Each structure stands twice: as structure tokens, then as C-alpha cells.
Amino acid sequence: MLISDMSVDILRTAILFALAATLSAFLWAPLLIKFLYKYKIQRHPEYDATLAMGARRTKYGVPIMGGLLIIITIIVITLLFNWERKFTWMPIAVMTLAALLGGLDDVMNNLIGKKRRIRKIKHVLKLIRVHKDWKQRLWLTLTLPWTFFKRTSLWLGSHPGKGLHVHERLIMQFLAGGIAAWWIYFKLGEHWRQIHIPFDGFLNIGWLIIPLIIFFVMFTANAVNFADGMDGLAGGALIITFAVLTLLSWMYGYNSMAYLNATATGALIAYTYFNIKPARFQMGDVGSLGMGALLAINTIVINQMLLLPFLAFIFYVEILSVIIQIGGRYLLGRRIFKMAPLHHHFELRGWSEEKTVMRFWILHAAFVILGLWIALY
Amino acid sequence: MKPIPSETTQSLHESTLRLIDHFMNLQIDGKKIQCPYFLNKATKVRAALGVLIGKGTPEDIEEEAKIISLKHHLDLASIPQEKLKEFLVDNNLGIDCSGLAYHILHQEVRATKAKPLKLFYPHAKSFFRKILVRLRPAENCSVETLVSDMNTKVVQLSQVTPGDMIILLGTGKDHDLNHILVIHAIEYNPLSPVIIHYTHALQWKRDGKYGGGVRKGHIEITDHNTSLLEQTWTENEKTGEENETFWRAKTAQRCEIRRLHAL
Numbered sequence: 001m002l003i004s005d006m007s008v009d010i011l012r013t014a015i016l017f018a019l020a021a022t023l024s025a026f027l028w029a030p031l032l033i034k035f036l037y038k039y040k041i042q043r044h045p046e047y048d049a050t051l052a053m054g055a056r057r058t059k060y061g062v063p064i065m066g067g068l069l070i071i072i073t074i075i076v077i078t079l080l081f082n083w084e085r086k087f088t089w090m091p092i093a094v095m096t097l098a099a100l101l102g103g104l105d106d107v108m109n110n111l112i113g114k115k116r117r118i119r120k121i122k123h124v125l126k127l128i129r130v131h132k133d134w135k136q137r138l139w140l141t142l143t144l145p146w147t148f149f150k151r152t153s154l155w156l157g158s159h160p161g162k163g164l165h166v167h168e169r170l171i172m173q174f175l176a177g178g179i180a181a182w183w184i185y186f187k188l189g190e191h192w193r194q195i196h197i198p199f200d201g202f203l204n205i206g207w208l209i210i211p212l213i214i215f216f217v218m219f220t221a222n223a224v225n226f227a228d229g230m231d232g233l234a235g236g237a238l239i240i241t242f243a244v245l246t247l248l249s250w251m252y253g254y255n256s257m258a259y260l261n262a263t264a265t266g267a268l269i270a271y272t273y274f275n276i277k278p279a280r281f282q283m284g285d286v287g288s289l290g291m292g293a294l295l296a297i298n299t300i301v302i303n304q305m306l307l308l309p310f311l312a313f314i315f316y317v318e319i320l321s322v323i324i325q326i327g328g329r330y331l332l333g334r335r336i337f338k339m340a341p342l343h344h345h346f347e348l349r350g351w352s353e354e355k356t357v358m359r360f361w362i363l364h365a366a367f368v369i370l371g372l373w374i375a376l377y
Numbered sequence: 378m379k380p381i382p383s384e385t386t387q388s389l390h391e392s393t394l395r396l397i398d399h400f401m402n403l404q405i406d407g408k409k410i411q412c413p414y415f416l417n418k419a420t421k422v423r424a425a426l427g428v429l430i431g432k433g434t435p436e437d438i439e440e441e442a443k444i445i446s447l448k449h450h451l452d453l454a455s456i457p458q459e460k461l462k463e464f465l466v467d468n469n470l471g472i473d474c475s476g477l478a479y480h481i482l483h484q485e486v487r488a489t490k491a492k493p494l495k496l497f498y499p500h501a502k503s504f505f506r507k508i509l510v511r512l513r514p515a516e517n518c519s520v521e522t523l524v525s526d527m528n529t530k531v532v533q534l535s536q537v538t539p540g541d542m543i544i545l546l547g548t549g550k551d552h553d554l555n556h557i558l559v560i561h562a563i564e565y566n567p568l569s570p571v572i573i574h575y576t577h578a579l580q581w582k583r584d585g586k587y588g589g590g591v592r593k594g595h596i597e598i599t600d601h602n603t604s605l606l607e608q609t610w611t612e613n614e615k616t617g618e619e620n621e622t623f624w625r626a627k628t629a630q631r632c633e634i635r636r637l638h639a640l
Contacts, residue, residue, distance in 0.1 A: 333427035333513040334437065339444065348443075 010255050014246055014262040017077065021266025025073045029270060033280050036063035041106065041284075062279055065106050066271060067287010071099045073267040074294075078260055087256045090183055091297045097176040098221050099290030101169065106284045109163035118150045118165065155326055163285075173221060173289075177214035180297060185210050196303045198374045216296045216308055223315035224292030226322055226341040231279040233343060233357045235272035237314045237364045238291055239265055244311065244368050245298055248375055254302050261298055264291070277353055310371025314364035318342055388562035388574075389539045390488035393481060397561055397576050399435040400477065400591040403465075405442050406453040410462050412438060414580040414589030415471030431473035432515045434480055438470050445470070463587050474557045477578040477591060478542060479518040481559045485540050486639050494639060497527040520544060520555035529635035535601050537570050539563055540640045543605065547630035556625055560634075561593075571598050581613075581621040594622055605632060 041063045075092060082088050119127075124140055124147050131137045140147075153167040164172075184192045185207065193209045194202045205212070228234040242265040249258035271287070274280040283291075292315070299308050309316050318341040325340035337345035346356045388394060402409040415431040428437040445468050446453045456464060465471060472480075483494040498510040498517055510517040523529055524544050532541060543558040558577040563570045573596040580589025594612030596605065609616060610623035618624055626632050 329426055331509075331512050333425070333430075333432070333516045335426065335440075338440065 007250070010258060011250055013255075014250060014258045017082070017259045018246070018262040018266035018269075021073050021077055021263040022269045023266075024077065025069050025267045025270030026273070028073075029069055029274055032066070032069050033063075033274070036065060036281055041065050062282055064282045064284030065103065065286050066275060066279075066281030067099070067102070067283040067285075067290060069274075069281075070264070070267040070271045070283075070287055071095065071290045073270075074260070074263050077263045077267075082256055082259045082263070084256045086188060087254065087301060088260050090180060090188070091257075091260060091294055091301065093183075094176055094180045094217065094297045095290045095294040097179065098173065098217075098293035099286050101164075101172045101176065102225070102285030102287070102289035105163040105169065106286050116165070118154065119147065121148060121151050155330070170218070173218045174214060176221075176293060177217035180217060181210040181213040184213060184300075192301070194303050195305045196375070197306065199377045202303065212305060213297075213300055216300065216305060217293050219319065220296035220308060220312050220315065221289045221292035223312060223319035224295065225285060225288040226318040227315050227343070228283045228288040229341060230343050230347075230353050230357050231277035231282075232272055232275050233360055234283055234288060234291075234315075235268055235275045236357065236361045238295070239268045239272060240361070240365050240368050241295060241311050242268060242298075244372050245295075245302075248304060248372065249298075249302050251376075252302055257298060257301055264294060264298075277357075304375055307371045307375055310367050310374065313367035313371075314360050321345070385566060386562055386564050387539050389481070389485050392488045393485045394561065396435070396484045397481060397591075397593075400472065400480075400576075400578075401593070403435055403439055403442075405439055405461060406456075408458045408461055410458065410465070411590040411592075412578070413462055413466045413471035413587070414473065414578045414591075415466070415469055416473050416580075427476075427513065427516045429469050430516060431469075431471055432476035432479070432518075433470075433472065438465070438472070441470055442468070462590075466587050471589075472578045472591060474578045475519050475523065476515060477576070478523060478557045478559050479515045481561070481576065482540065482542075482637060482640075483515075486637070490639065494637075496522055497525065498522055499525045499527060520546065520557050523557060524555075524633070524635065529637050532634050532636045534598065534605055534634060535569060537563060537573060537634055538636070541634050541636045543575060543626070544633050544635050545626050545629035545631070548625040548628050550628065552628065552630055554625070556629075558594075558622070569598075569601060572596070573598065577622070579622060579625075583621065594620070605634065 042061055075096065078088055078092055124144065128137050128140045128144070131140065150165065150167045153165070153170055190204065193206055194204050195209075195212075197203050224234055224238070227237065242261050246258050246261040246265055249255075249261055268291075271283070275282065292312075295312055295315075296308065299305060299311055304311075321337055321342035322340045324336050328334055328336035338348040339345055343356050343360065347353065351359075389397075400412045403412050412435065417430040426437075426441070427433050428441045433441065442465060443453065446464075451464070453461070453464075479494070486492065486494040494514075496514060496518060498507075500519075500521065501507045501510045501517070523542060524546060529542070529544075532538075537560065539560055539562055541560045543560065545556040545558075548554050548556055556577070556579065558575040560573055561576050562574040564572040564574075574593065575595065576591065576593050578589075578591045580586075592612065594610065597609040597611065599608055606627055610620050610626065612620050612622050615621075616623070618627075
């Protein structure tokens with residue numbers, strides 16, 4: 001089968017988008033680095049235990065929020081050259097929302113935030129019994145489920161430090177996913193409610209698309225967030241994923257999505273150049289949550305939602321390692337891994353950062369290629 | 378049959394003795410220290426890692442110490458040996474008596490019977506609890522579990538063998554602490570026991586906050602026809618009331634030698 005001239009033109013344009021994104025990101029990266037170093041937007045050692053681990057001590061003082069390089073590049077290029085209501089509007093909106101949430105967390109953790117605490121359930125129950133003000137007792141009783149949610153959500157996250165608490169993040173991510181799902185279901189029509197079942201065909205799942213979108217956006221955004229813990233890991237793996245998403249979008253005729261994915265690939269190349277060890281900056285929540293949300297939504301747009309476990313393989317492995325660790329802690333009373341996410345486990349086993357990152361890249365690439373193969377059926 | 382290292386001494390399986398030795402000599406960053414005593418009764422932490430509630434294995438404790446040192450940004454290599462135990466105690470790392478007994482007995486059953494130790498948990502009544510005790514057997518094992526007739530039976534002093542336990546219920550001035558000692562070796566002369574060697578985890582009051590831990594002692598049997606309390610208990614070169622373990626045994630409301638059904 002020969003590829004038509006038009007298809008080749010689209011692929012050429014997609015490659016141009018990637019090159020333009022790489023070039024423009026490279027051009028303004030020094031400005032961003034200067035800004036981040038000037039305002040000392042750095043990882044806070046008090047809330048990041050891993051910074052004390054042997055080789056990781058070198059990460060003291062390395063700024064976060066390097067993900068701005070990717071997010072802003074994607075937004076600007078898409079707004080200027082690839083703005084389309086039906087396709088690119090929604091991914092950009094979801095990515096921006098998730099990035100804003102991550103950015104808020106980064107800024108609160110480093111610049112304006114204050115340490116906050118969440119009362120223990122036991123403490124609240126005691127206050128309900130003994131508080132002298134009946135109005136306070138009533139308030140505490142009525143808000144008990146909310147307190148319970150706040151406390152239990154702590155199981156899912158690390159020390160919140162001065163940034164957003166886990167329950168706040170979950171709610172905001174839910175909102176981002178919810179807005180995307182609402183827009184897709186009610187505004188964009190039948191086509192978006194279909195998912196591709198490999199080896200079978202397309203299935204219209206109707207309203208069920210709403211919870212699935214919310215779940216995958218939240219899950220993938222957090223998965224990428226967990227993987228952003230080693231120099232080059234998230235960036236390199238995302239390059240592989242977005243490159244394959246570009247190919248898939250092109251193959252299935254989603255031209256504007258091919259351009260958007262190519263733009264993301266290009267921006268990620270420039271980002272990873274500065275992020276490989278020793279990193280000039282790290283992605284931060286602004287980048288990881290934003291790119292995770294974009295990855296999920298871009299896969300959903302081209303009806304390949306079921307391929308996410310392959311396309312986001314290493315990210316899902318990382319988040320699953322966290323879930324397994326939590327399960328092991330509460331059910332078995334022991335750590336399954338030395339430390340979660342998984343990359344820290346290997347680091348504690350003595351693997352160097354470079355070895356861990358490169359092996360994770362290779363493993364990820366293998367599964368992404370498997371996903372690509374499955375997508376062809 | 379348990380191996381008999383010499384004509385007059387019987388002891389637990391070699392691998393079990395190695396486990397006890399590991400508890401006595403935790404290896405943290407190249408330094409050897411005695412595993413501290415930790416009683417969760419005071420902190421009442423629930424659903425935590427086993428190692429943080431006094432039920433961890435030596436490996437768990439060593440690894441957790443490393444992880445905690447990372448969290449606290451401490452370099453364990455720079456901490457002097459005598460301060461290392463304080464670090465463990467201050468971070469609730471240690472073992473309680475039933476935790477130690479569980480691990481010793483589990484290892485002994487595994488080594489001699491080639492199967493894991495399975496206990497009945499009389500306090501686990503609800504369905505959820507029954508699942509939980511299967512998932513977290515060490516954490517749910519208490520002195521009450523081991524004293525239950527479903528798990529152990531009483532044996533006479535003259536019949537004592539390595540792997541038996543000395544169980545003390547309601548010890549101390551207020552009779553509020555249960556305690557357990559595991560017999561790891563017995564010297565015979567020629568067939569009746571003359572010296573019982575035991576291992577346990579306890580904190581003597583005189584040793585202060587950082588002095589407790591896994592320790593060994595022995596009971597010299599001077600008269601087989603009298604009770605265990607009439608024999609000579611020696612630990613840390615202390616005998617009589619000065620030996621706090623003996624004092625606990627004396628103040629106990631019940632003092633029995635019991636043997637696992639599984640052994």
C-alpha cells in the first residue's frame with residue numbers, strides 16, 4: 001500500500017511542528033533557567049527524603065518548574081498554528097488546568113505556602129465529645145465525612161509540606177477530568193464516545209465515557225507525576241510516547257492531533273536535553289501533571305483509551321508500585337519495595353540513576369511499540 | 378529431631394540460633410548493635426508497618442533504620458555506635474517479646490517441620506479480623522495468642538525442651554504486663570534439664586530508656602520437684618530480685634512453660 005501525497009504532506013508538517021517546538025524551546029530555555037535560579041524555585045529538602053540518598057545529594061538547589069518549558073511552548077505553538085475547536089481546544093484546556101494545579105503546588109511549596117495540618121480522626125472524635133461550644137461540636141460532626149476523606153487521602157500521597165494537600169489535589173484533578181468529560185460528552189458529539197477495542201473494532205460506550213475520562217486523566221496525570229523523580233526519566237519516556245502518539249494520530253487521520261503530539265515531542269526533546277543528569281532543572285508538578293493529563297486526553301481523542309497501559313507503561317508501573325506499597329503497608333504490614341515509586345527501589349538496591357533511567361526508557365519503549373502494534377488491529 | 382550439638386546440650390535449629398544472633402547483633406552501616414525493645418502499648422499505633430510496632434524481623438529493622446535516616450537526612454555512618462541504639466529507640470524501632478517469640482518459633486517450625494507457623498488467633502472473631510490475622514500474623518501475635526490452648530500446651534519443668542516458652546501473665550506491681558521468654562537451649566545431666574537458656578525482649582527499669590532489648594539469660598534448675606520460680610535465674614550477671622526478669626516471673630499471676638502444638 002502506498003501512502004498518498006496528502007498523507008506525506010501531513011507527516012511532513014507534523015515533523016515541522018516537532019522541529020519548531022524543539023527550536024523555540026531551546027531558544028527560550030536559558031531565560032527560564034535564569035528565572036528559576038534567580039527566584040530559587042527549588043525542591044524543598046525538608047519534604048523530599050530522597051534528596052538525602054547518596055548520589056541524589058547533588059540535586060540540592062536544582063530548580064523545579066522546568067516543565068513550564070514544555071507547557072508554554074505547546075500552548076503558544078498550538079494557539080498560533082494549530083487551534084481547532086473540535087480537537088486541540090480540549091487537550092490544551094485540560095493540560096493547562098492540570099499544569100496550573102501543579103504550578104500552584106510548586107509555588108506554594110517554595111514561595112508562598114504555609115505548613116498546614118489535618119486533624120486526626122481520633123482527635124476530631126474526641127473534640128466532638130468534649131468541646132465546650134455546641135456549635136463547634138455540631139460543625140465537627142457534620143464535617144466528619146470530609147475529615148475522614150482528608151485523612152484517608154493522605155495514604156495516597158507523601159508529606160504534603162507547604163503545598164496542596166492530597167485531597168485538594170484529587171478534587172482539582174477530578175474537576176479537570178470532569179470538565180474534559182463534560183465537554184467531550186455534551187459538546188463534541190458521537191465520535192468521541194467511541195473507544196477502539198483491539199482485534200475487534202470500535203465500541204460506542206455512551207455516557208460511560210465520562211467516568212472513564214475522569215479516571216484516566218487523574219490516573220495518568222498522577223502517574224507521570226510519580227515518575228518525575230529522576231533526571232531524564234519522565235522526559236525521555238514522554239518523548240517516546242508522544243512520538244508514537246504522533247504516528248498513531250497521523251495514521252488514523254487526526255491531523256491536528258498529530259501536530260499537537262509532534263509539538264509536545266519537540267518541546268520534550270528540548271526539555272530533556274536540559275533535564276538529563278546533571279539536570280539544569282526538573283519538571284515539577286507543573287510539567288508532570290500537565291503532560292500526564294495531555295497524554296491521557298490525546299490518547300482518548302484518537303479513541304485509543306485502552307492502549308494507555310502500553311503508551312504510558314512506565315508511568316503506570318510507577319504509580320502501581322506506589323499503590324502496591326500502600327496496600328502492602330496496610331494489609332501485610334511490610335514494605336513490598338524498599339521505597340516507592342519503583343525507581344527509588346532500584347536506587348536503594350544500588351543501581352545508579354543513569355542505569356535506572358535508561359533501563360526504564362528501554363522497557364517503556366518496548367511496551368509503547370507493543371501498544372503501537374496492537375493499535376494497528 | 379532437633380540437632381544435638383554436644384552430649385549434654387540441646388538447642389534450637391542452627392538457622393533459628395542465627396536469627397536470634399541477628400536480633401542480638403543488628404548490622405547497621407557496618408556497626409553491630411543489640412535490637413532494642415519496643416512496646417507498642419504506649420504508642421498504640423494501628424495498621425502501621427510491622428517494623429514500627431515492634432514486630433519486624435532483623436532485616437526489616439535494619440532496612441527501616443536506613444529509610445528513616447534518609448527521611449531525617451542523617452548519615453548513619455557518622456553516628457557513633459552507642460548513639461545508634463538511641464536513634465532506633467527514638468524512632469520506635471525494636472521488637473517486643475511476642476514479636477520476638479513469633480519470629481523465633483516461626484523460623485524453628487519452618488526449619489524443623491518445613492512449613493510455616495500457623496497460629497489460631499482467639500481474639501479474631503469477625504470475618505474482617507480473621508482475614509487480617511492471616512495477612513499479618515506476626516503483628517497480631519500477642520502473649521495471649523501464644524498462651525491459648527489452641528496453640529500451645531502446658532509442659533512440666535522436667536519435660537522442657539528447646540522451643541518451649543516461659544509465659545508470664547499479669548506481671549509487675551500492677552500485674553499489667555504479659556511477658557514471654559523462648560527457650561533456645563537446655564543443658565542436661567544426663568537426661569534431666571539442669572540449665573535452661575532463654576532469649577527474650579524486655580526493658581529493665583534500671584537500664585533506662587535505651588538499655589532494653591533482645592537479651593539472653595539462664596535458669597539453673599536446682600530442684601526438679603519445685604516450680605520454676607524456685608530455681609536460680611541469672612541474667613546480666615544479676616540473680617534474685619536484682620534480676621528484673623525473675624522479678625517479673627515472681628510477680629506474675631500465672632507462670633507456665635508451654636509448648637507449641639506445631640513443634
